Amino acid sequence: MNFGIAGRKAIVCASSRGLGYGCALALAQEGCEVVINGRDETRLAAAADEIAKASGAIIIPVAADVATPDGQKALFAACPEPDILVNNNAGPPMRDFRELSREQIIDGVVANMVVAIELIQKAIDPMMAKKFGRIVNITSATVKAPLAGLDLSSGARAGLTAFLAGVARSVAASNVTINFILPGSFDTDRLVSNIEGNAKRQNVSFEQARTNRINGVPAKRFGTKEEFGATCAFLCSQQAGYITGQNILIDGGVYPAAF
Template sequence: MDLGLNGKRAIVCASSHGLGRACAMALAQAGASVVLNGRDGAALDATAAAIGAATGVRVATVAGDVAEDATQVALVAAADGVPDILVNNNGGPPLRDFRALDAAAIHAGLDANMVTPIRLTQRVVDGMMERGFGRIVCVTSASVKAPTGGLDLSSGARVGLTGFLAGVARQVAGSNVTINFLLPGLFATRRLDGVHAYAARAQGVSEEEAAARARARIPAGRFGDPDEFGRACAFLCSAHAGFITGQSLLIDGGAYPGVL
């Protein structure tokens, strides 16, 4: 399917590894030029080279913390000042018992996973509205729908982001600008190793056993492949998804047992 993204410009935050990289690759495969971001310059350059070689599209990089104003300004500039697509993504705070969170840690988690994507949205949304096309996708977490111990700060920040931007989505939809949310369950990324380590300590088992238990709770019988997550992101960014906005798409292999 042609997603109608040839020539579009995409910013994908935290995209040197994992789900962000998968989103960037899928958008590039659909014909969009991409601006990558990450703190590890070497990993960022390697990802840019891989995406460029695989797709032939223009790939730019901006190294730095996406929470910093200078990095945000550079990201928009690298998209020629006119990004059509923004994928808000950032690493979640470390898993820990909520009792161990002091004020500094709470504020840092909220800044990274709620304030930063809101600020980036503010930077790009007016231009998208003026041009009559925009796609904003926020990578949050399955814990938005099914809170999990150890992810309390992540859950709270991402629920706050969802509530804030769900209202904004209705304000900008008439200009063909959509804002949606992707909620990953357990995907085979570096983050998953930390999840297993936390669960192993909490359950008093090995990390291998914790991983086996987690896999057994997923009806699909496996952990997610980042590539399939990236393709879902690309579709929400496509010309065909203009009537989908303010929605939270859970991608977890059926682990969440509810119907809503």
């Protein structure tokens, strides 16, 4: 299927690795010009080279912390009027809610809710003027099924979801969509870190902790960044213009419900 977005300009946050990388690669393979972002300049440059070689697309690396005004300014200097915006940010580490300071709570809400809203504020009016815009927010399966220890991550991302639910409806007539992808267990560096933490807490080997995690997934495997990116690219496609305000759960069947 031709997604009809060749030549479109995209910004993909936190895309030097992991799920953001998968989204950037998929959009580039559809012919988009993609601004990728990360804070590690060396890793970002390598990612830009890899994606450019794999897709033949124009890839613009912007080394910046998008949580800061300067970082956001740098992103939009590289792409003043994106057609596509993919919001992505690492969540706070697992921690008992009793241990969270006010500063840590505020930082978590800023990183996983406020930053995405600020970026959308900058992108949405040009999208509406052009009558085309696709905004995808990468949140988490824990928005739908919260886990103790990830309360701050779940709460901030659930707040973003509720905040944007009304916004999505208000811009739909301009062919601007806002959707959410909720990843479960995907084979990324973050998952490895989580499994290492679980192994220590459970006093088992990494391999045993990994096997335990896989056994909890009906698909009996972890997701890949390529299939995650393909879902993101479809939500950004011309054909997905009638899908907005939706939470797309990708978890290999973990969430045990029909609705």
